[in-house]
Amino acid sequence: MTRWTGTPAYAQIANDYRTKIIEGALPEGSKLPSESELMNEYGVSRIVARQAIGVLRNEGLIISHTGKGSFVKPRQQIDRLARNRYRRRKLTGEFADDARRAGATANIEASSAPAPASNNIAARLKIDASTPVMRTAYRFLANGRPIQVSTSYEPLTLTEGTDIERPEEGPLAGLGVIGRMDSIGVRVTEAIESVTTRAPLPWEVEALDIPPGVHVLSIERTFLADDLPVETCDIVVPGDRYGLTYRIPVVDE
Amino acid sequence: MTRWTGTPAYAQIANDYRTKIIEGALPEGSKLPSESELMNEYGVSRIVARQAIGVLRNEGLIISHTGKGSFVKPRQQIDRLARNRYRRRKLTGEFADDARRAGATANIEASSAPAPASNNIAARLKIDASTPVMRTAYRFLANGRPIQVSTSYEPLTLTEGTDIERPEEGPLAGLGVIGRMDSIGVRVTEAIESVTTRAPLPWEVEALDIPPGVHVLSIERTFLADDLPVETCDIVVPGDRYGLTYRIPVVDE
DNA sequence: TAGTGGTCTAGACCACAAT
DNA sequence: TTGTGGTCTAGACCACTAC
Numbered sequence: 160m161t162r163w164t165g166t167p168a169y170a171q172i173a174n175d176y177r178t179k180i181i182e183g184a185l186p187e188g189s190k191l192p193s194e195s196e197l198m199n200e201y202g203v204s205r206i207v208a209r210q211a212i213g214v215l216r217n218e219g220l221i222i223s224h225t226g227k228g229s230f231v232k233p234r235q236q237i238d239r240l241a242r243n244r245y246r247r248r249k250l251t252g253e254f255a256d257d258a259r260r261a262g263a264t265a266n267i268e269a270s271s272a273p274a275p276a277s278n279n280i281a282a283r284l285k286i287d288a289s290t291p292v293m294r295t296a297y298r299f300l301a302n303g304r305p306i307q308v309s310t311s312y313e314p315l316t317l318t319e320g321t322d323i324e325r326p327e328e329g330p331l332a333g334l335g336v337i338g339r340m341d342s343i344g345v346r347v348t349e350a351i352e353s354v355t356t357r358a359p360l361p362w363e364v365e366a367l368d369i370p371p372g373v374h375v376l377s378i379e380r381t382f383l384a385d386d387l388p389v390e391t392c393d394i395v396v397p398g399d400r401y402g403l404t405y406r407i408p409v410v411d412e
Numbered sequence: 413m414t415r416w417t418g419t420p421a422y423a424q425i426a427n428d429y430r431t432k433i434i435e436g437a438l439p440e441g442s443k444l445p446s447e448s449e450l451m452n453e454y455g456v457s458r459i460v461a462r463q464a465i466g467v468l469r470n471e472g473l474i475i476s477h478t479g480k481g482s483f484v485k486p487r488q489q490i491d492r493l494a495r496n497r498y499r500r501r502k503l504t505g506e507f508a509d510d511a512r513r514a515g516a517t518a519n520i521e522a523s524s525a526p527a528p529a530s531n532n533i534a535a536r537l538k539i540d541a542s543t544p545v546m547r548t549a550y551r552f553l554a555n556g557r558p559i560q561v562s563t564s565y566e567p568l569t570l571t572e573g574t575d576i577e578r579p580e581e582g583p584l585a586g587l588g589v590i591g592r593m594d595s596i597g598v599r600v601t602e603a604i605e606s607v608t609t610r611a612p613l614p615w616e617v618e619a620l621d622i623p624p625g626v627h628v629l630s631i632e633r634t635f636l637a638d639d640l641p642v643e644t645c646d647i648v649v650p651g652d653r654y655g656l657t658y659r660i661p662v663v664d665e
Numbered sequence: 666t667a668g669t670g671g672t673c674t675a676g677a678c679c680a681c682a683a684t
Numbered sequence: 685t686t687g688t689g690g691t692c693t694a695g696a697c698c699a700c701t702a703c
Contacts, residue, residue: 167691174614181613193669204693206459209670217470218611225670226701239606245662337662350660353492356609356627356651358471360434361427374609374627374651382662398609398627405658407603409498409590420672446688457674462689478689479682 168203172211180220180231191221191229219372219399235399243406245350247337254299254307255333263301269327271295273315280312283381283391291315295326298366305367306401311336311392317345336382336390345384353379354403359395367397374398421456425464433473433484444474444482472625472652488652496659498603500590507552507560508586516554522580524548526568533565536634536644544568548579551619558620559654564589564645570598589635589643598637606632607656612648620650627651 166174179185192200197208212229215221223229258265274294281288292312299307311326313336322329323339331339337347359367359375369375378394419427432438445453450461465482468474476482511518527547534541545565552560564579566589575582576592584592590600612620612628622628631647 169691177614195668205695207692210691212670220611223670224701225699226668228669237608242658242660244660247662247664347662349662351657352660353655353657354607354629355490355655356629358473358625361430372611376607376609402606402608404604404606405495405660407495407497407605407658409500409600409602411500422672448687458676460673463672465689476689477682478680479687481688 168201169207169210169214172197172201172203172208173214176211176215177218177220180215185231187231187233189231191215191231193228217372219370219374222370237402238400239402239404240396241404242352243404245337245347247341247347258301264303266300266303267333268298268300269295271325271327276312276314280391283379284312284314284388286314286316291319293318293324293326307394307396308363308366309392309394311390313390314388317389318343340382340384340389345389347382347384347389349383351381351383352403352405355379356398359397363395367395369397370399376401376403378403421454422460422463422467425450425454425456425461426467429464429468430471430473433468438484440484440486442484444468444484446481470625472623475623490655491653492655492657493649494657495605496657498590498600500594500600511554517556519553519556520586521551521553522548524578524580529565529567533644536632537565537567537641539567539569544572546571546577546579560647560649561616561619562645562647564643566643570642571596593635593637593642598642600635600637600642602636604634604636605656605658608632609651612650616648620648622650623652629654629656631656 176185176191185191191212194205194208194212197203197211198205201208212221212223216223216229220232221229222232254267255265271293273291275289276284276286276292278288280292281290284292286292292314295311295313297307297309297311298305299309313326315324317340318324321343323331323342326332326336326339331342340347355377356374357377359369359373363369363375367375375395376398378396379391380394381388381391383389429438429444438444444465447458447461447465450456450464451458454461465474465476469476469482473485474482475485507520508518524546526544528542529537529539529545531541533545534543537545539545545567548564548566550560550562550564551558552562566579568577570593571577574596576584576595579585579589579592584595593600608630609627610630612622612626616622616628620628628648629651631649632644633647634641634644636642
């Protein structure tokens with residue numbers, strides 16, 4: 160290919176097609192040229208053509224299928240998980256609520272086991288490291304499709320010996336943290352959520368059925384009862400399908 | 413290399429080193445084997461060794477330097493931009509506040525121009541498409557390092573002919589949306605923010621100095637005066653350096 | 666059967682970094 | 685000078701898809 164700058168050939172090809180995709184010249188679902196066609200069009204070897212395709216795939220712009228070709232990904236309509244407020248009077252967990260609103264059937268897998276708090280978890284719960292906590296792993300499915308995985312930690316100093324020691328068992332199973340804590344006289348007053356993004360871990364790719372090039376949103380959520388942390392949770396959702404919506408008040412102060 | 417499953421060689425190598433990095437066997441800053449060493453260790457060609465390294469680079473786990481090697485990235489300490497509430501009585505914008513709290517020097521570049529509203533912006537501002545809006549492009553730097561780029565849109569039907577027509581000019585420049593709107597009798601009551609993640613666009617890579625394999629957090633923020641949108645803004649921050657922290661109340665309802 | 670993408674080998678030249 | 689990663693060529697075999 161004609162090289163007029165220091166830009167590598169694969170980057171130039173990727174730039175060309177990225178522009179076409181973003182500007183709409185290549186609409187959703189349309190097919191990109193095959194590797195052979197790119198080789199002819201730009202006069203490069205197959206590896207360079209593949210490298211260019213790989214860049215776009217890593218950016219999540221296209222998806223490749225063996226034997227068929229590469230296609231512009233549908234602009235995922237993003238389901239926004241609203242996080243405006245948490246409600247105290249409620250008979251179901253947040254996820255089941257969201258799913259019902261969206262007209263989906265919700266399934267939740269959960270399993271608990273006691274464990275000593277890691278340094279990270281201890282800091283978030285404001286307890287000493289190695290203090291026992293109840294660790295619960297969740298997997299949420301909507302319409303049979305995995306949507307979210309999370310791991311929650313509750314200090315056993317709060318819940319040991321009560322009905323709610325294990326979130327997924329007992330009469331209040333599935334009620335959510337606020338209702339469960341209410342039942343033992345702990346009044347949750349607010350939640351703090353921190354959102355970051357990163358590449359998925361291998362087990363997250365497996366558990367969430369994440370296509371290549373997609374990152375995850377990682378949410379660190381802590382429920383507080385007047386400055387006392389009563390639960391902290393690591394929540395992971397696929398970044399291509401979910402956004403998070405927050406409502407923020409303007410205060411006179 | 414010995415192949416005992418259908419797992420490709422490059423994926424196997426990447427898995428090995430990903431595990432070592434995540435579990436801490438390869439601490440931050442430590443050097444990965446060179447491509448030649450990987451070729452010998454696993455008995456593969458250079459392309460396969462490079463492919464494995466490339467996977468880890470795309471996941472943001474390592475960084476490569478020509479002539480030196482590949483190194484485990486320092487676990488970026490994430491600066492969390494707090495978004496608990498917006499304050500009405502305030503003499504500076506949000507960014508300058510954040511920066512001052514963090515002990516950093518803040519610089520803001522901004523430039524405005526009127527433009528017709530795109531379909532997307534029109535929907536967010538609840539106005540008709542092609543209605544004129546003031547479009548302002550911002551670039552925020554802390555300690556000279558680019559941190560955030562954003563583009564805001566304000567309906568000119570609200571601001572045309574007033575002191576605040578251009579956010580970066582006039583007596584109230586740099587005051588922030590709430591204070592500026594107050595000055596023309598528009599009382600902003602809340603903000604709604606939607607957070608998603610995606611690969612950066614080429615100009616964002618340039619403007620934010622983003623290393624390979626890093627995604628961005630994209631925030632769509634709209635300020636409302638009692639359900640009337642008065643400003644909407646697309647905010648982009650590097651995902652490896654910034655997280656977003658929200659405080660969410662628990663309501664009795 | 667022909668075309669596609671997925672994986673892999675065996676080379677090559679270059680710019681940059683360490684010595 | 686030597687070793688490193690960055691880029692590139694010219695082949696090859698395989699599994700899957702469409703016809």
